[in-house]
Amino acid sequence: MPVGMMIPARNMTSVIGRNGNVGGFGSPSSLTLGQPNMMEGQLHPLDMAPNTSESDVPRIRGEDFDSATKSGSENQEGASGDDHDPRPKKKRYHRHTQHQIQEMEAFFKECPHPDDKQRKELSRELGLEPLQVKFWFQNKRTQMKTQHERQENSQLRAENEKLRADNMRYREALSNASCPNCGGPTAIGEMSFDEHHLRMENARLREEIDRISAIAAKYVGKPVVNYPLLPPTVPPRPLELGVGGFGEDAYGGGDVVRSMSGPTDADKPIIIELAVAAMEELVRMAQMGDPLWLTTLDGTTTVLNEDEYIRSFPRGIGPKPTGFKCEASRETAVVIMDHINLVEILMDVNQWYTVFSGIVSRAMTLEVLSTGVAGNYNGALQVMTAELQVPTPLVPSRESYFVRYCKQHGEGTWAVVDVSLDNLRPSPSLRCRRRPSGCLIHEMPNGYSKVTWVEHVEVDDRGVHDLYKQLVSSGHAFGAKRWVATLDRQCERLASSMATNIPTGDVGVITSQEGRKSMLKLAERMVMSFCAGVGASTAHTWTTLSGTGADDVRVMTRKSVDDPGRPPGIVLSAATSFWLPVPPIRVFDFLRDENSRSEWDILSNGGVVQEMAHIANGQDTGNCVSLLRVNSANSSQSNMLILQESCRDATGSFVIYAPVDIVAMNVVLNGGDPDYVALLPSGFAILPDGTMAHGGSLLTVAFQILVDSVPTAKLSLGSVATVNNLIACTVERIKASLSCEAA
Numbered sequence: 023m024p025v026g027m028m029i030p031a032r033n034m035t036s037v038i039g040r041n042g043n044v045g046g047f048g049s050p051s052s053l054t055l056g057q058p059n060m061m062e063g064q065l066h067p068l069d070m071a072p073n074t075s076e077s078d079v080p081r082i083r084g085e086d087f088d089s090a091t092k093s094g095s096e097n098q099e100g101a102s103g104d105d106h107d108p109r110p111k112k113k114r115y116h117r118h119t120q121h122q123i124q125e126m127e128a129f130f131k132e133c134p135h136p137d138d139k140q141r142k143e144l145s146r147e148l149g150l151e152p153l154q155v156k157f158w159f160q161n162k163r164t165q166m167k168t169q170h171e172r173q174e175n176s177q178l179r180a181e182n183e184k185l186r187a188d189n190m191r192y193r194e195a196l197s198n199a200s201c202p203n204c205g206g207p208t209a210i211g212e213m214s215f216d217e218h219h220l221r222m223e224n225a226r227l228r229e230e231i232d233r234i235s236a237i238a239a240k241y242v243g244k245p246v247v248n249y250p251l252l253p254p255t256v257p258p259r260p261l262e263l264g265v266g267g268f269g270e271d272a273y274g275g276g277d278v279v280r281s282m283s284g285p286t287d288a289d290k291p292i293i294i295e296l297a298v299a300a301m302e303e304l305v306r307m308a309q310m311g312d313p314l315w316l317t318t319l320d321g322t323t324t325v326l327n328e329d330e331y332i333r334s335f336p337r338g339i340g341p342k343p344t345g346f347k348c349e350a351s352r353e354t355a356v357v358i359m360d361h362i363n364l365v366e367i368l369m370d371v372n373q374w375y376t377v378f379s380g381i382v383s384r385a386m387t388l389e390v391l392s393t394g395v396a397g398n399y400n401g402a403l404q405v406m407t408a409e410l411q412v413p414t415p416l417v418p419s420r421e422s423y424f425v426r427y428c429k430q431h432g433e434g435t436w437a438v439v440d441v442s443l444d445n446l447r448p449s450p451s452l453r454c455r456r457r458p459s460g461c462l463i464h465e466m467p468n469g470y471s472k473v474t475w476v477e478h479v480e481v482d483d484r485g486v487h488d489l490y491k492q493l494v495s496s497g498h499a500f501g502a503k504r505w506v507a508t509l510d511r512q513c514e515r516l517a518s519s520m521a522t523n524i525p526t527g528d529v530g531v532i533t534s535q536e537g538r539k540s541m542l543k544l545a546e547r548m549v550m551s552f553c554a555g556v557g558a559s560t561a562h563t564w565t566t567l568s569g570t571g572a573d574d575v576r577v578m579t580r581k582s583v584d585d586p587g588r589p590p591g592i593v594l595s596a597a598t599s600f601w602l603p604v605p606p607i608r609v610f611d612f613l614r615d616e617n618s619r620s621e622w623d624i625l626s627n628g629g630v631v632q633e634m635a636h637i638a639n640g641q642d643t644g645n646c647v648s649l650l651r652v653n654s655a656n657s658s659q660s661n662m663l664i665l666q667e668s669c670r671d672a673t674g675s676f677v678i679y680a681p682v683d684i685v686a687m688n689v690v691l692n693g694g695d696p697d698y699v700a701l702l703p704s705g706f707a708i709l710p711d712g713t714m715a716h717g718g719s720l721l722t723v724a725f726q727i728l729v730d731s732v733p734t735a736k737l738s739l740g741s742v743a744t745v746n747n748l749i750a751c752t753v754e755r756i757k758a759s760l761s762c763e764a765a
Contacts, residue, residue: 118158122148126155130162234294234392234401284389285405289446293391296339297403297427300441300458303335305431308352308462308474310334315352326350326478339457340445346455346480351501354474359513361436361465362398364473368438368461369399369428371406377512379550380676380707381504383411383419383559391425400430405443410454411557412499413676413707414599414722415576416487419559420454420479420500423447434465453482461505473509477502489601489720493712498673507671514640515542515669536693538637544682544696545647545667547587552678552703555580555595556724564597574598575749577742581733589700591731594741596749597724604760606708606719610675612760613706614668616650622755624748626652634663635691645669649687650679663687665701670708678705702726721756725749 118126125148133140136159138152145152285293307314314334315324328348342348357364367373375385385408394402404426411419424440431437439460444452457478464472477500486494493499519542558564564576575598582588602609612618616631623631629652639645650664665687666679680703690696707722725748729741 118150122150126158126162130159134159134163134166234298234403285391285443285446289443290391292446293405293425293443294403296441296443297425297439299337300425300439301427301429301437303338303458304439304460304476305437305462306334307458307476307478308437324352339442339455342480343452343455343482345484346482347495348478348480349497349500350476350478351497351503352474352476353502353506354472355506355510356466356470356472357510357513358470358517360469361434361463361471364463364471365399365428365436365438369402369404369426376546376550378505378508379553380413380508380674381410381500382408383554383557384409384561394428398430399428400436402428406440409559409561410500411553411559412490412494412709413553413556413674414490414709414720415556415558415562415564415597416599417490417494417499417558418453418483418485419557420481421560422454422456424456426460431462436463437461438463453485455480473506475502475506475509477505487599489599490712493709493720496712498710498712504673507673511640511645511669511671514645518542518637518639534691534693537691540690540693540696541637541649541665542639542647544690544699544701545665547696548665548680548701548703549667549669549676549678551587551701552676552705552724552726555726556597556707556722575746577745579729579737586698587701589702589728589731591728591733592735592737593702593726594729594737594745595724595726596745597722598749598753599720599722600753600757601711602719602721602757602760604719605717606675606710607670609706609708609719609721609760610644610668610670610677613677613708613756614644614666616648618759619650621759622752624751624755629653631664639667639669642670644675674707674709676705676707678703680704702728723749723753723756 126144129136129140129144136144136155141152141155141159144150145155148155313327313330316327317324326348328350331350367377371385371387375382386406388405388407391403391405392401394400405424406426407421407423409419409421411417422440422442423444423446424442426438426440428436428438437460439458440456441458442456444455457480459476459478461476462474464474466472479500483491483494490499498504519539555562562578564578566574566576575596577594577596580593580595582590582593613622616633619631620626620629632651632653633648634651635649637647639647646668648666648668650666652662652664663682663684664679665682666677668677669675680701682699682701686699690699704725704727707724709720709722711718711720725745727745727748729737729745
């Protein structure tokens, strides 16, 4: 019996597939996982109807398009005659009626880009040809774009005049300045170098800040606030802490947790100024070498010279709080993703959380100050809150309230920076403050990108459990290497999901493009659910159980109602972490191998586990999604399979699995919607212990189990005891198997 499927205790029921089927699915397709053709790799997708996009329709010729735009309300009916006739043909025009124009204008306000179906419906209602409707909307969009560009040019000219006037005012003030010693006129040369440098820097920052403020005002719909640049010695004024809930739209769960409110209008100028200065600092930190970054004696790690940092960047977010430690790291890698797509992932909170779900436990965009210009994220500004974690209940998560700023630096070069806004919202519970952190992205040939990541925080890590102190203090738990390694692995995963040249000879390889995408999407949701429930997020309330044979076991319960992705009822999550004297790679290989699964999987009843299908996620053979079957004498398991994803990189690895219904998986493998497959993931997170001498592993074991199918039922002590014993026995089996090998 697969782990997590059923617990032999009173009031405990099957995790999934209670009726042998999953709601929302019809009868299974012609592909049946229980048939021999599964082992031969003969997986056939469902037929998909072809889609026809607007780009597939031939465009009108240039001269006809110009004619069609005449007066913004005229339409070309068409030219007739022989194309080889050299005599010019007079084009005929028909004005649209006032009613037709009013109807299309009203529709344009709601939908500037109607699809084929909408255009055909409009043409029937208005008595026009579909192409006439299409060309009218094209012309209208062109007209609106031209008007927008004119307004923007006018605004830029006004801003230019404003900057010129400021420049003249500064010059006049300098010419009238008096010497503090003698009272006479002073010259530029008599200023201190630092003062002169700061004035030049202020002027340059003023120009960029004014430009971004104008952009933000345009998109926010509020006037630009004129404000002076803050001098370095002026501390930020304290504001009240905003408290709210993430609500059901919060990524990482629907629990009500402490959150930050959005910025006030008075905050926005300060935020913009801070973002501009942070962007400059990030770019310099990504490019500078010695003496800012020093290489360790073994040549494998670079560390920040804090004294040099203070000299190089005197204007920051304030001095380090008492009791806080500095963590700074930098890492560079080449990843298989286009630079524009990378920027989009970083600026879209949903994609960012999905790609980095092993690090980001919760994230939300509180307010967008600017969406950028020219149809991309250049100049985009958004105020966010996020919680970062290590996949264990023993390391406190790190909450941040920050602004994220994106800027293009020349052709093919972008940067995205985060910097804390905690000084605007002082909190006595603050444990982490982000100094300018983020990445510099350079375009490379063939769809690759070079990413230089800088992670710089000040943190109070006194709540970290002794097991993880070495890993956290080394900077590897939250550092740049972990971000870059995760990004590199996820880029390979995405490239794999889009691959079309899949070899057909290998047994169990899924060649259907639709089936691969659906199965990978289901596995992605499984991994995200596991990571969201295993860490020490503030959204969780863990209860500790001791004296079980394992190190402290943390348990918590959740109620699942009206969620098609989870079985309804009370779900109990249990997790524990412990040290093994075995290298992480050996632990990973042991746990993901179906041949050794019976050594630790108690509920498989010693049955033989067989891989039926898999999808490779990159060059590393350990990175894959597998479909497993337990060959057991227990007839109740005949319609159950195990979906498993294993993934690893230089900073850690995961083996995550969940029982799935065979009927539901038939639908998924034929390209069906995976969102209605109910999952309760369990699995393992494997991290290095942070010591080079021993090279041991930190292993977290976590189970999610349905203990009662009635959401309003009370959790029984028997259920808790059974789950507690299950996790304790699993830990002992793993220790016994791997410790014997280590000995």
